[in-house]
Amino acid sequence: MRMTGWIRNVAGIIALSVSGAIATAQDLLPSAGAQRMPVAIVNATVHTVSDGVLENAYIFFDNGRIVEVGVGDRMFIGTTRVIDAEGGDVYPGLILPHTQLGLQEVSAVRATRDDAEVGPVTPEVRAITAINPDTTLIPVARTNGILLSCVFPRAALRDTVEAPTGLIPGQASVIRMDGWTNEDLMVSGSAGLVVNWPRTRPVRAWWMETPEAEQIERMARARAVIEETFDAAEAYRAIRAGDASSPIDLALEAVVPCLPGGEGGAGEGTQRPVFIHANDQDDITSAVAWAAGRGLKAVIVGGRDAPEVAQMLVEHGVAVIVDGLHRFPKRADSAYDEAFTVPARLEAAGVRWCFAGGEEPAHERSLPFNAGRAVAFGLSQEAALRSITLSAAEVLGIDETYGSIEPGKSATIILTTGNVLEATTTVTRAFIDGREIDLRNKQTELIEKYREKYRQLGIIDGDDQ
16 A cells, blocks of 8 residues: 555654654753762751751761751861852752653653563563663753652553453662763662552443453452462572572562562561552552562552551551542542542551652652642641651662751752742752752753843843743
């Protein structure tokens, strides 16, 4: 079949658009070099998160680590670089605990998406290996103070009874939001294993075409595949413990660190979490029961109905990553603010939790503002800030280094013009491990480009911002 002329022209335009999107999806800002001299930030309001708010305070850091935090005037001599915050606010760098940043560029363009692996069960896949350090989206998120994130692989659940897919898509990776290479970005190559928990009830909506009996069979088979994978990992660990020369299975090797401690296992205190995607009450209950039965360290991702099973989550020590607030109520008779009150209800119930924006990668910069929205629905300012700093660090297992402003921790901090949870606040400076980060991005450069255009046209004055 020959393509007509107009179809060829349309196809050519589409091809050029796609290739243009790919070609321009590159961050042109250089990464920051290592910290070269001690730095002191003085005359600041320091939000330590771990120890309250310090007025008229200072922070002194060197070699990427915080050396001293104090209140009052302090003289710094020698080669120390002194930054006067002029009464501004200083916070720990914000942490985004669930995202596909770096794995997606333009969601509508398949060639720029690398967030899913082919195959039914791929625990050996690590997100860090596919992250694009030159993505234009990382600088955009960074401009709003997000300096660390946990990138999750994911997979579409195109399952059949015989071969469910996307159940264990790989391992989540924690990254710092600046670096020349994947290795520069990496904080933790494997923060834990990702599991997409199958539904426990069939869908009876008008649009569902799959018969109920087939849905039930698919769900049962999917749960069986997950069980079989972890059973195989237990057996593999036992075999390797008895005979170190036995063949290495990379897929099962990736599951072993998530198993409870023991000979050949991760050992007490080093067990990696299993991040389980689940939203409905029945699904969360089923997932937690499964994880508890196997002695796994579970973290629920999504957690829309988590407040309904809060007692069970507390009893089993299960944390929740609340994946966004911008959802409709679940049922017609649900409260209009059902989704917006999830953080406040979890906090009141004593559940360990942290907050993810629930946005597409291009919009992750809204993380602090979405956390601030929860404040309008019953959450305290302190809890909201903690949910995107220290609580997120604790859930991801990086709290010994990040998440709060304390001596000995990483100098990963931001300076702002006000409350970081408010949209009117600007981040003026940012440091990752003591390195000062360029806060420009593609969007800020476009702002300047078109301001200059209108200056040249005489529409705005030269000093207008």
